[in-house]
Amino acid sequence: MVAFEQVSKRFAAGRSSNEVVALDNVDLVVPRGSVTGIIGRSGAGKSTLIRLVNGLERPTAGRVLVDGVDVAGLGEKDLRSVRRAIGMVFQHFNLLSSRTAFDNIALPLEIAGVDRQAIEKRVTPLLELVGLSDKRDRYPSELSGGQKQRVGIARALATEPKLLLSDEATSALDPETTRSILDLLRKINKELGLTVLLITHEMEVVKTIADHVAVIDGGRIVESGPTFDVFTGHTHATTRALLGGLAGMRLPEFLTKRMSSEPHDGSRTILRVIFKGENATEPMLARLGSDLGIEVNILAGAVDEIAGRPFGMLVVSLRADAAKIAEARQFLAEHGLASEVVGYVA
Template identity: 65%
Template sequence: MNAPVINAGAGPSGTTPVDALVRFQGVTKTYPARRGSAAVEALAGIDLAVPRGSILGVIGRSGAGKSTLIRLVNGLERPTHGSVFVDGVDVAALAEAELREVRRSIGMIFQHFNLLSSRTVYGNAALPLEIAGLRPAEIRARVEPLLDLVGLADKRDRYPAELSGGQKQRVGIARALATKPKVLLSDEATSALDPETTRSILDLLGTINRELGLTILLITHEMVVIRGIAHRVAVIDGGRIVEEGDVFDIFTRPQNATTRSFLADETGRNLPAFVAGRLRPEPVAGGQTVLRIVFRGPFATHPVLSQLSRALGIDVNILGGAVDAIAGRPFGALVVGIPSEAAVLARTLSFLAERGLDREVIGHVA
């Protein structure tokens, strides 16, 4: 196959090269104007790397450009400008015959499963291998271990109508893995599932990533998916990547307003309604100053609030928040009230800073 190739590990000038299995470089995608509607710029200036063997999640609201992004990887869409590389091959530069060959190295699972109702579990998983022309014995040797892997060996002769949503998605995963892909694309693959089933599918994808070393690019609008499985996350808004990095870092110190809005419920950053409705910009005599304290790093599990109360001799009122683990590391965000006195606030902020905790003055309440 005569396809353009680059060094997919080359990073921006002055940075450490990344061994990226999938890389977007300067990608723009514009859909042309149609009768009665203007042209639509779905993606603009996308630079994004999916490190080999990693799980990268792309999160955004409906219409942000997520689906267009993932369709560029397998050549279902082609960029208006820029390049999309898969294992060093510029997908957008391929002729259709070459693209079909590359697609065998790209697996994909979908929100609505896309199973053939007339085929059994085994038949659906075997379909891409039949299309590729493998012999029945070769297909059986490939498919049966995959059905074991996804937990459906005892359902091999069942039809989609006899399966639950989670089981259907497991068939979709087995089918996507049948061609031994280098990368697995997941397009909102858990959004039609209940929370318990979503957790089981995410656990399965995590197992596949670890045991097979498979690179996974997943598209979602659910932070619980990113939190449950991804190593890195990219936030897309209006066709642009507005923030990207390690999941723990993004969750605990989001820099962009879109990211913060996604994370408000997940990380306890939302103010309780009874506080938000009373919040004032200036101190109130006899009232409280409202602080948000973010617990991360070595002090994340320490009894900081009780230490603060003893050290400064003040009452600390917990108004809201959440304490949990993100990417296996402890994290908490608490909204607290302390006496509305300038000296107390200064000493409190200094105490928290000494312990490496993020702190933010939100306002004041009576």
């Protein structure tokens, strides 16, 4: 649905002759019908990337294709036509305070010149879709944050777009409301076959809803692919740092304070073990003790779900020499479990 082909974007840096590189030679494909997440720290280039999709910014170099059309090459008239096929959901809702929920949703249809009867037929089922049929005549000041965002989502769907862009749509919401909005976006994706491209700095959002993910850092895509594969087989330092914010993925502080990078006499090896898919619930650590005679102590961990598939991480300490540790890791690998030595503790 969207393809970035060697896209770069530079901005002038104030009055100086220097330039700020917002995006640098980005190649990325957003599969049709997918929910694709773009994740990165503040200033990484996420917002610039999404603004290129609907033509709010033009690339300095490269092409941005939306449903096969090069957005950057369009004149203003053709760009308006493309924008009608792209819905946009904002972090701070951007509702007009003087208009009811119904009229906020109707706004893009009014701008497009749709008659009132047709607007009624379009907006009423949208209110039902987002669960706000009883709020149609309420003003934004009378709605909660989650309800405002639902109005924003319905408004984005009013012109029957093929693509929905979400710009930090849940950042201003509490965790429970965030979950309900993500459930709604997934429902829209499934029922309407709508491609969703969302940007966020929250790994929890990507973990919950995205089929595919791209990690952006310093204007470059440093890692991308199916969400489960990126989360469980990440190699880039930025991805590891972002994953550290997920519950169960970080090392406990009591451990990091005592841990050293080199072994010494009597130290225990700290091993991070990754459980993927069906192996996430298998008692493999117990078998290290029964089959190999290695003493295992569980220090931290969790079993969770990423993109609908089970995933677990356990941090364990092993009392064994280097040869036995190598044997243990080989045993785990033979049973489909990844592991890495993260340090040593006395």
